[in-house]
Amino acid sequence: MANMPRMQIFPDLLKSLWQRIGSMSLAIILLVVLSIASVIGTVLLQNQAQADYLQQFGPMWYWVFRSLGLFDMYHTWWFMSILGFLMVSLTSCLWRNIPKMLKDMRTRKVPVSDKSLKRFQHLHEWHLPADTDTEQLQDAFHQHLDGWEFKDSEQDGNHYIRADKGRWNKWGYILVHSAILVVLVGGWVGKEFGFRGNMAVPEGASENEIDFLKGTETGHLKMPFDVHCNSFSIDFFPTGAPREFKSNLTIIDHGKAVLTKDIIVNEPLYYKGVRIYQASFGDGGSDITFKLFHLDGTGAVSTAKTQVYQTWTDKKSGVSLTLDDFKPYNVENMAEPGKPKDYQDLGPAVVYEIRGPGLKPAKIKAFMNPFIGPKGDNRGSFLMISLSGDKADYKTVSLGLDLTNPNEWRLFHAFMKYLGEAHKRSKDSTRQAFKEAMSDVFGTDKGKWPKNFQAMAMRTLQAVSILPQLPWPMLPMLADYKQHYYTGLQLAQDPGMNIVWLGSAMLVFGLCIMFYMPHRKLWLVIRPGTKEVHISLAGMGNRNHLVFTKYFHDIFTQLDQDFAGQKT
Amino acid sequence: MTAITAGGGFTATLYRSRWVFLRFAAYLGAMAGIAAMARFGTGAYEENAFLYQILSMKGLIWGGTGALAGCGMAIVASTAKPKLMDAKMARNFVPWLDGFVLMVILAAIWALFEPAADQISYDDQSNLFAGRVIMAMNVIFIFSSVSYIAYLFAPESFIGRIATWSAYAGLYLGGSSLLLRWHESYLFDMEIGHAPVSNLYEVFILLCCVTTAIYLALEKRYQAKAMGAFVLTLVSAAVFFDIWLASVGQADIKPLVPALQSYWMKIHVPMNFVGYGSFAVACGAGMAYLVRFRLEANGGTSKMLKIFPSLDQLDQLAYKAVAIGFPAFTLATILGAAWASEAWGGYWSWDPKETWALIVWMTYGAYLHARVSHGWHGKALAWWAVAGFLVTVFCFLGVNMYLSGLHSYGRLS
Ligand code: HEM
Numbered sequence: 001m002a003n004m005p006r007m008q009i010f011p012d013l014l015k016s017l018w019q020r021i022g023s024m025s026l027a028i029i030l031l032v033v034l035s036i037a038s039v040i041g042t043v044l045l046q047n048q049a050q051a052d053y054l055q056q057f058g059p060m061w062y063w064v065f066r067s068l069g070l071f072d073m074y075h076t077w078w079f080m081s082i083l084g085f086l087m088v089s090l091t092s093c094l095w096r097n098i099p100k101m102l103k104d105m106r107t108r109k110v111p112v113s114d115k116s117l118k119r120f121q122h123l124h125e126w127h128l129p130a131d132t133d134t135e136q137l138q139d140a141f142h143q144h145l146d147g148w149e150f151k152d153s154e155q156d157g158n159h160y161i162r163a164d165k166g167r168w169n170k171w172g173y174i175l176v177h178s179a180i181l182v183v184l185v186g187g188w189v190g191k192e193f194g195f196r197g198n199m200a201v202p203e204g205a206s207e208n209e210i211d212f213l214k215g216t217e218t219g220h221l222k223m224p225f226d227v228h229c230n231s232f233s234i235d236f237f238p239t240g241a242p243r244e245f246k247s248n249l250t251i252i253d254h255g256k257a258v259l260t261k262d263i264i265v266n267e268p269l270y271y272k273g274v275r276i277y278q279a280s281f282g283d284g285g286s287d288i289t290f291k292l293f294h295l296d297g298t299g300a301v302s303t304a305k306t307q308v309y310q311t312w313t314d315k316k317s318g319v320s321l322t323l324d325d326f327k328p329y330n331v332e333n334m335a336e337p338g339k340p341k342d343y344q345d346l347g348p349a350v351v352y353e354i355r356g357p358g359l360k361p362a363k364i365k366a367f368m369n370p371f372i373g374p375k376g377d378n379r380g381s382f383l384m385i386s387l388s389g390d391k392a393d394y395k396t397v398s399l400g401l402d403l404t405n406p407n408e409w410r411l412f413h414a415f416m417k418y419l420g421e422a423h424k425r426s427k428d429s430t431r432q433a434f435k436e437a438m439s440d441v442f443g444t445d446k447g448k449w450p451k452n453f454q455a456m457a458m459r460t461l462q463a464v465s466i467l468p469q470l471p472w473p474m475l476p477m478l479a480d481y482k483q484h485y486y487t488g489l490q491l492a493q494d495p496g497m498n499i500v501w502l503g504s505a506m507l508v509f510g511l512c513i514m515f516y517m518p519h520r521k522l523w524l525v526i527r528p529g530t531k532e533v534h535i536s537l538a539g540m541g542n543r544n545h546l547v548f549t550k551y552f553h554d555i556f557t558q559l560d561q562d563f564a565g566q567k568t
Numbered sequence: 569m570t571a572i573t574a575g576g577g578f579t580a581t582l583y584r585s586r587w588v589f590l591r592f593a594a595y596l597g598a599m600a601g602i603a604a605m606a607r608f609g610t611g612a613y614e615e616n617a618f619l620y621q622i623l624s625m626k627g628l629i630w631g632g633t634g635a636l637a638g639c640g641m642a643i644v645a646s647t648a649k650p651k652l653m654d655a656k657m658a659r660n661f662v663p664w665l666d667g668f669v670l671m672v673i674l675a676a677i678w679a680l681f682e683p684a685a686d687q688i689s690y691d692d693q694s695n696l697f698a699g700r701v702i703m704a705m706n707v708i709f710i711f712s713s714v715s716y717i718a719y720l721f722a723p724e725s726f727i728g729r730i731a732t733w734s735a736y737a738g739l740y741l742g743g744s745s746l747l748l749r750w751h752e753s754y755l756f757d758m759e760i761g762h763a764p765v766s767n768l769y770e771v772f773i774l775l776c777c778v779t780t781a782i783y784l785a786l787e788k789r790y791q792a793k794a795m796g797a798f799v800l801t802l803v804s805a806a807v808f809f810d811i812w813l814a815s816v817g818q819a820d821i822k823p824l825v826p827a828l829q830s831y832w833m834k835i836h837v838p839m840n841f842v843g844y845g846s847f848a849v850a851c852g853a854g855m856a857y858l859v860r861f862r863l864e865a866n867g868g869t870s871k872m873l874k875i876f877p878s879l880d881q882l883d884q885l886a887y888k889a890v891a892i893g894f895p896a897f898t899l900a901t902i903l904g905a906a907w908a909s910e911a912w913g914g915y916w917s918w919d920p921k922e923t924w925a926l927i928v929w930m931t932y933g934a935y936l937h938a939r940v941s942h943g944w945h946g947k948a949l950a951w952w953a954v955a956g957f958l959v960t961v962f963c964f965l966g967v968n969m970y971l972s973g974l975h976s977y978g979r980l981s
Contacts, residue, residue, distance in 0.1 A: 024941040031934040035927045042920040042967070074918045146651060187916070196914055237823040238690075238757055244826055266830040266911045277913040490913040500915060504902040511895040544891070546790055546884045 022092030030086050037082065041073040047213055072213075083184060090181050094174070101170040110153040110162045112523055112538070120523075122539035122552045126560070127532045134159070134526050134533060140562050141524050144555055148522070159526040169519035169542065175510025179503045186499030194494040195221055201229040202284030202486040206252060210491050223491065224272060226252040230260070232281055232485040245278055247487040273493050280488030283308045286326045288350055289480035293403060295473055299413035301406070303479065308350070317473045319356035326350045328483055330367070346371070350478045353389070359471060363389045368478040370402040378402055378452075380459045381477065400463030403477050407441055408456060412463050414440040419464070434460070518543035522555070585653045590642055592658035595665045597638020598631040605630035606831075615829055616759055619750055667740075667781075674740060675747035682752070690756045693820050698752055701745035702773060706807045708738040709776060713800035720797050723875045728793050735780050735800060742777040746770065753821045760823045765837040768968065769819045772810045774838065775964075776803045778845030782892060786849065792885055794876040798859075799852035832907035839900035840925075840964075846893025847932070847960045853886035854953030861947055883946060886953045887939060894932050901925050924963040931956045 020026065044065070053071060054062045069076030117123065128137075138161060142150060148163040197210030197219075206228040212219050228250040235244040244264055251259040251271050263269045269276040285307045292314075294300040306312040306323060313320040330346045347369040355361045365384040373379050381403040384394040401408045418433035434457055442449045450456065467475075520541045527534040537556055541548035581587065602622055606613040609630060614621055621627055646652045681697045682688075688696070715731035746764045754761035764770045783799040786792055813819060860879055863870045877885065904925065909915035916922060935952050938944035 024937050028934045028937050028941070031930040031937070035930045035934075038923050038927050041918060042923045046918065146654075237759060241823050242826060243759065243823065244829075265826040266832075268910065268913070275913060277911070279913065492913040494909075494914070497909065497915060500905075504905070508895065508899050508902065511898055515891045515895060544884075544888065546881060546888065 018092055019096070021089050022096055024093075026089055027093070030082065030089060034082055034086070037073075037079060040070060044070055044073070046074070047072055087181055087184055090177055094177055094181075098174055101174065105167055105170055108151055108162060108164060108167070110151050110160045111155040111158075112160065112525070117523075117525065117536060117538055120538040120540055121545070122537075122549070124537045124556045126535045128535060130528070130530065130532050132533050134528070137526070137535065137559070137562075138524070140559060144558050145522065157528065159528075161524040161526075163522040163524075164519070166517040166519045169513060169517055172510045172512070172514030172517070175506045176514060177510075179506035179510055182503030182506060183500050186496040186501075186503055188496065189499060190494040190496030192496075194492070194496060196490065196492040196494070197221060198279065199223075199227065199489045199491055200282065200284075200486045201227055201249075201489060203229050203232055203484045205229065205284070205486075223274065224253070225258075227276065227489065227491075228252055228257075229284075229487050232284075232487040234281070245281060247278055247489070249276065249487075249489075273495075275492050277490040277492070278487065279490040282486050282488060283326045284484040284486030285309050286484050287482040288323060288326060288478065290321070290476040291403070291479040293409060293475040293477065295467060295470060295475060297413070297416070299410065301409065304476070314474070317356060319354065319359070319473060321476055322353045322355070324351045324353065324363075326481060326483065328481075330365075348478060348481060350481070352476070354472060354476070356472070360387065361389070362387050364476075365394065366476065366478050368404075368481075370404060371398070378455065378459075380462065398462065398466070399475075400459045400461070400466055402459065403475075407450075408459065411437055411441045411456065412460050412467070415460050416464065430461075515543065518548070520548060520551075522552075585659070586646075588662045589646060589653045589655060589658045590639055591666070592655075592662050593638040593642030594635040595638070595662070597634040597636065597641075599634070600638070601630040601632070601634020602627065604634065613831060615831065616761060617754075618763075618831070618834075619754065619761065664781075664785075668743070671740060671743035671747060674744035675751070678744060678748045679751055682755070685755070688755050690760075696749075696752050696755075698745045698749040699814075699819070701741055701748060702810075705738050705741035705745060705773070705776070706811060708734050708741060709780070709800065709807050710804050712738055713797070713804040716793075716796035716800045720794060720872055720875070723871070731796060731800075732784070732787065732793070735784055735796065738803075739777050739780045739784065742773050742780075746773055746777070749821065756821070760821070762824045762829070763834045765833060766824055766828060767818065767822070768965075769810060769813045771837065771841060771964075772806050772813070774841050775844055775848070776806050776810075778841050779803050779806075779848045782842075782845050782849050782889065783852065786885060786888065790877070790881065790885060790888075792853075792877045792881070794872070795852055795856045795882070795885065798855040799849055802848050802852060827911055830907065830911060832903065832910065836900060836903045836907055839896060839903055843893045843897030843900055844960055844964055846889045846896065847928075847957050850886045850889035850893065850953045851957030853882050853889060854950040854957075857882040857886065857950035858947070858954070861950070879946065883949065886950065890932055890935060890953070894929075894936065897925075897929060897932070901929060921963070921967050924967050928956075928960050928963045931959050 048071070050066075050071075053065070057065060065071065069078070073079055138159075141161060141163070145163050145165075148165045149167060150161060150163050152159065152161040154160070195210070195212065197212030199207050199210045201207040206226045208223045208226040210221050210223065212221070230248040230250060232245075232247045234242055235246070237243045246262055246264050248260070248262050249269060250257050251269075253272075259269075259271060261269050263276060263278050265278050268278070288306055288308060290304040290306070290312075292302045292304055294302070304312050304314075304321075306321070308323045308326045311320055311322045326348070328348045330349045331343050332346055334344045346367055349365050349367045351363065351365045353361055353363050363386040367382060367384075370381045371379045379398060380401050381399045383397045383399065385397055386393040386395070401412055403409060414437035415433055418436045419430065437460075438449060438453065442453075518541055521539065523536070523538045525536040525538070527536075537552075537559065539548070539552045539555075605621070605627060606618075609621075609626060611621075611626075622631070678697055678701055683695045683697075693699070712731055712734035715727060715734060719727045719731050749764040749770065750761075753764065765774060779799060780803055783796065787796060856876065857879060860873065860876045860882060863873055863876075864879075876882075901922075904922065905915040908917065908922070935949065935956055938952065939949060
């Protein structure tokens with residue numbers, strides 16, 4: 001080395017590096033490293049909100065993880081580099097092996113030296129009398145090896161017959177390893193020239209922009225067409241579980257409706273190279289009618305009409321309601337903490353934030369129907385209130401009254417009035433106040449009072465201790481709705497996909513060749529001598545030795561039997 | 569893969585090359601016929617009623633025509649080239665298909681014991697017959713593993729035969745119970761019906777059956793009975809897990825969430841379990857290797873050594889199992905990607921389950937390379953086969969239990 005001119009060391013170094021990169025040890029190491037790296041990404045949830053990570057790991061680890069890109073690990077430069085390295089390694093190994101293999105498959109060398117014969121996995125030898133008809137032996141060899149390819153030659157007076165089966169086995173290797181390259185290239189093409197993102201289209205509206213995650217930010221992309229959602233619907237199993245989510249979509253290209261189709265979860269729509277998938281759904285701005293129960297003691301009730309995602313403001317009091325969501329079904333666990341879960345549908349509910357001068361903002365989930373207990377007992381209307389705005393902090397507040405019944409609201413006010421007049425609250429005065437309130441609302445004829453007025457009394461009493469405590473000047477309750485969904489679509493275009501499918505087919509095909517069509521070679525060597533003929537049967541298989549051992553043994557016994565009589 | 573191994577007159581005829589060849593052609597034809605029905609038939613493929621589409625008159629006509637056409641072509645082909653009748657492919661595949669037909673017949677018989685229609689309720693599924701067949705399977709698999717272990721210590725051919733026969737019995741009970749369960753899912757409501765590969769409980773039964781079937785095929789070909797103690801013990805572990813699942817109420821038939829309502833599920837999931845099952849068998853071979861290695865190191869006087877395959881054979885058996893599993897698992901992963909591209913908008917999303925499938929694949933890829941390249945052999949590879957299966961177990965169980973993702977079908981609640 002020391003004497004070599006400088007210029008030559010470098011190419012040599014490069015050559016040995018190239019070989020080392022294509023070595024199988026490196027392949028094993030790369031596979032193991034990739035596996036370990038992939039584990040990290042499955043343990044650490046990917047692509048969550050940054051705030052969640054910060055909360056979960058604390059500032060220090062958050063910054064360490066973030067700078068390593070662990071929150072979007074599979075797209076970091078270092079992960080890509082490992083994949084790139086694998087591609088280089090595969091290329092190198094294919095580059096070096098393919099010419100050799102192609103040559104081996106084409107030319108089959110027939111004569112074998114005695115020395116290499118000794119090194120075969122399987123070898124058997126006979127000695128037959130010199131006058132044995134070796135033609136017959138050769139025929140038998142041909143006959144027992146049906147479907148094999150034969151080639152023979154003479155050398156130094158010895159006769160060699162070579163038989164091959166699965167001669168094309170090395171194509172399996174070539175296909176499998178190039179397939180991995182093809183798949184990786186396909187993946188890269190898709191990443192580079194394709195897109196994938198989400199779009200929310202309310203019923204009756206159109207949209208043409210998708211959102212997607214780009215590292216830690218959100219990217220936007222305009223589509224070459226508009227998607228119009230005509231309708232969205234959910235179908236249920238008899239058990240109440242959702243069975244099908246369906247959107248009826250119209251594609252609008254340059255202002256013209258070109259295609260209308262239903263899509264469901266496993267059946268996307270395909271237009272101009274873009275696939276449109278049903279991914280999710282949500283509220284698309286349902287029409288909401290509130291009944292506002294004024295808590296100023298007047299007993300006034302007014303209505304307000306608005307929509308989800310809108311803010312409605314009461315001009316007089318300055319109270320504003322910002323609507324976040326509406327759901328027609330609200331299945332909640334109604335069991336006490338620690339008890340077995342008991343799921344129950346509480347009916348339609350709207351979620352809004354209430355704000356106003358001098359008021360602490362609160363998030364409220366207001367249900368349309370009163371809560372009905374397990375025995376069908378009406379327990380009055382209710383709300384869920386969260387002062388922090390967080391779902392976990394929802395507290396259920398029973399209002400006592402069934403606010404869907406206007407009489408109860410009137411009864412409550414009448415009761416408050418009489419209760420206020422009776423100074424000292426005793427059992428008797430309360431009962432008296434209730435009686436008078438009932439007479440105000442339902443008339444003095446007791447026979448005409450509602451049958452369940454006792455339950456009504458209980459509710460009214462409960463309301464007396466709750467309603468005056470509420471900080472808001474009015475109580476907005478859900479009175480009516482007309483639901484509109486939005487359909488959550490995923491739009492994707494992947495020009496690399498067909499390359500990936502091609503690679504996949506090559507992979508499976510190649511694996512089948514590699515594993516199930518092993519290359520087997522048998523040699524019959526006939527060496528005539530003066531006293532006896534020396535016969536060798538040698539065999540070599542590159543895979544599945546158990547079967548080949550048995551096969552070789554069978555061939556040997558058959559030939560042996562055929563010529564047993566002639567043995568010396 | 570069938571229980572019929574004895575050389576009696578009828579079965580010998582059944583397994584003459586000519587009949588095997590003809591049957592193979594008929595099976596292939598029938599499958600092609602059913603596939604053609606799903607693709608081109610009137611009403612085509614009906615996700616909610618596929619089982620009954622096959623079992624209806626229409627299915628019979630399409631499948632039967634296919635089978636006849638297959639036979640016809642086979643006869644023409646074999647007159648032209650009689651050697652075809654010795655085709656190895658037919659001899660390798662027909663026993664499996666025969667076994668499947670037997671399972672279908674068994675399931676049809678079990679269906680007669682189903683409770684009356686007015687006794688069947690979605691809320692209480694305990695009176696369905698499949699549950700009993702599964703219980704019988706559980707007991708028999710455990711019995712079989714005990715027999716295989718007994719065989720190690722008392723290598724009487726009689727005990728060995730009992731072990732093998734009970735493994736076959738468990739396999740047929742398990743396979744037919746799954747088919748029966750498919751039928752039962754339709755008894756509640758046609759819309760609920762779906763193939764029995766939709767939750768952990770069902771796929772564990774599938775896993776037990778696939779593992780046993782692959783093991784038995786190897787046992788038959790390579791007389792590797794000592795390995796059964798290890799493989800069937802793994803199967804018994806799965807059986808115990810399934811019993812636990814049933815005890816926490818995970819055994820009920822539930823309707824499918826929209827994402828799983830696809831014919832892909834019927835192909836993707838079973839194919840995956842062919843992979844998992846083979847890897848379990850490879851793990852059994854690896855364990856047998858390590859035990860034999862220990863026994864030999866201890867002086868090699870143990871009686872057990874006589875019935876153990878040699879180290880080299882065990883090494884080859886592990887390889888053989890991986891050679892079945894690796895292509896199957898590769899195909900299953902590709903099918904999964906195809907499904908994902910159809911249902912979720914991308915063939916690969918680095919979802920934890922997908923990623924773990926890739927990890928498993930790379931683990932066995934590395935195993936195969938380690939075999940070929942010098943330096944790695946014997947004990948190290950046996951450990952690799954065992955460790956590889958641990959990775960596999962995490963992939964089909966751990967991911968569902970500990971990691972979140974789109975493959976929520978197996979979630980324990
Ligand atoms: C990274 C570079 C790689 C190199 C240098 C490489 C090299 C090789 C070589 C030389 C063989 C032996 C061929 C023979 O015996 O005929 C082989 C076999 C094989 N390779 Fe690779 N390979 C690489 C990557 C991969 C990858 C990523 C996979 C996929 C998991 C893979 C799958 C296989 C399989 C399945 C075999 C057959 C092993 C057997 O039959 O025993 N290779 N590889």
